[in-house]
Amino acid sequence: MKNLDYPSASDENSLFHYYYFTFAALFYNRNYVDFLYSFICDLSLIRYLCGMKEAREIRRILFSDEFKEFRDSLDNRTQNKIDDCASILKTVYVLSTKFVKKVVNTDFYEMRVSVGTNEYRTILFAIDHDNIIQSTKVVLLNGFLKKDSREYKKQISKAINIIKYLEYGAEFRP
Numbered sequence: 001m002k003n004l005d006y007p008s009a010s011d012e013n014s015l016f017h018y019y020y021f022t023f024a025a026l027f028y029n030r031n032y033v034d035f036l037y038s039f040i041c042d043l044s045l046i047r048y049l050c051g052m053k054e055a056r057e058i059r060r061i062l063f064s065d066e067f068k069e070f071r072d073s074l075d076n077r078t079q080n081k082i083d084d085c086a087s088i089l090k091t092v093y094v095l096s097t098k099f100v101k102k103v104v105n106t107d108f109y110e111m112r113v114s115v116g117t118n119e120y121r122t123i124l125f126a127i128d129h130d131n132i133i134q135s136t137k138v139v140l141l142n143g144f145l146k147k148d149s150r151e152y153k154k155q156i157s158k159a160i161n162i163i164k165y166l167e168y169g170a171e172f173r174p
Helices: 012-030 033-041 041-050 066-073 076-091 151-168
Strands: 060-063 098-100 109-115 118-126 137-145
Touching: 041 109, 060 066, 060 076, 060 118, 076 109, 076 118, 076 137, 118 151, 137 151
Parallel strands: 060 137
Antiparallel strands: 098 109, 109 118, 118 137
């Protein structure tokens, strides 16, 4: 029988691929590909499981007062999921549309969090670049519980007012 060489903890790439293919082999026959994709997307969890160093911060995240009020009004489970999504936004270079998606016909993006049957959205803005992937500074403007697609127009206008307030001062307070 051939002796298997397991990758060392110092070789991050090999160790990551080892765990990826191990989980893929375990779950492929049970149709857990979606589970595997979600699991792999959270690199901080993989790094924790592999005993690797902390994930490097790629983006700096700023929070508006409106977002802080929204987050504080939620239950602990939802707050934790929003924090996890913000951590992914902060540490993962290429972002999955499961977590962040461009809002059509605007300069804004939405951070997407799903808790049970509730869909929470946070409008965010890339400060220093048009593309969020290349941006190093992001501001979370306002959050809301998605009920229907009409909610977006109201939230986008609220986000525009928040940006005007951040840029020009109190005369544009939302």
